[in-house]
């Protein structure tokens with residue numbers, strides 16, 4: 001595609017056929033849909049007069065975070081127009097020709113050939129992840145494309161000096177303000193509700209883990225944004241991976257914010273029964289989940305649930321699943337244990353650092369976990385569950401968290417366990 005200069009935004013939009021993204025119509029399939037708590041963020045108000053109201057929201061949030069680790073967020077302050085516009089930009093971004101996308105790859109073409117000493121990999125690096133980057137079961141490669149944005153919270157870093165495809169660059173201010181609003185406004189409110197849950201002074205989690213310190217990336221809460229689109233696998237490959245388009249996993253983050261969409265395909269693995277249940281659609285809502293960082297920081301009181309994306313039902317197969325995600329991280333030197341929190345609630349309930357956990361920072365966890373997702377030696381397993389990986393005395397995904405008699409000793413006999421050498 002020829003590089004063109006001096007086009008105004010309308011001309012750029014026309015050049016890339018910017019148009020509304022057509023969402024799927026609801027499915028008629030009878031499926032068991034998990035009833036997520038719907039948190040109305042417009043009820044969050046600051047100040048002593050509204051403390052009771054915040055406490056009520058905190059109680060509702062606690063029920064979600066301590067059981068399923070997922071909830072829906074409504075009246076969050078993001079307009080339908082903003083979602084629509086970002087979906088349109090994402091759609092055009094994924095329609096760029098392959099040779100154009102190759103100029104903006106986040107790393108290598110496959111996870112197994114990625115040089116992780118110099119690259120964050122396609123999971124976390126800025127730019128495109130091509131289809132086929134990840135290895136799935138039985139030699140099948142994934143059929144997902146994504147485009148990541150990094151360093152959005154730091155004013156000096158994300159700026160326009162970085163290379164972006166023309167259509168992305170033209171809409172970058174809106175993309176950035178969307179992700180910054182989630183971090184600076186929505187996340188801040190959620191962390192205050194978590195303070196109330198954990199009986200900490202309001203503002204504690206924000207100040208100590210998530211606050212953005214301009215010009216100091218290391219000591220700053222951060223996150224990265226993503227456009228993500230799922231293309232259908234061919235039926236043969238689909239059968240080989242048991243209809244999993246994205247295998248079950250937990251996120252390494254503190255919080256993940258996904259735009260809700262109507263295709264029946266996101267499933268959560270019930271923490272207590274191991275059953276997979278669909279997440280229903282919350283129009284104009286965000287689906288939020290807890291990741292490993294917050295699970296560890298709360299001594300596993302908050303749950304980082306396993307989730308996956310499966311083949312949509314027949315009546316939605318002609319639509320694309322397109323989502324916009326914000327992965328929110330605590331600052332890199334955060335210790336992933338509950339002791340620094342000193343939470344009276346966690347102490348009373350008996351949630352503490354597990355004996356086998358090594359003392360690690362979020363940076364250590366993020367780097368190790370980030371390398372594992374699409375590696376063939378991790379995913380070359382017979383069941384849905386990947387091979388167990390032990391990082392710093394912690395399982396990289398906790399598929400057995402509800403089994404009381406589960407022990408690493410027994411797991412070593414039954415499963416292939418890959419251990420990192422820390």
Ligand SMILES: [Fe+2]
Nearest residue numbers: 249250251307
């Ligand atoms: Fe995820």
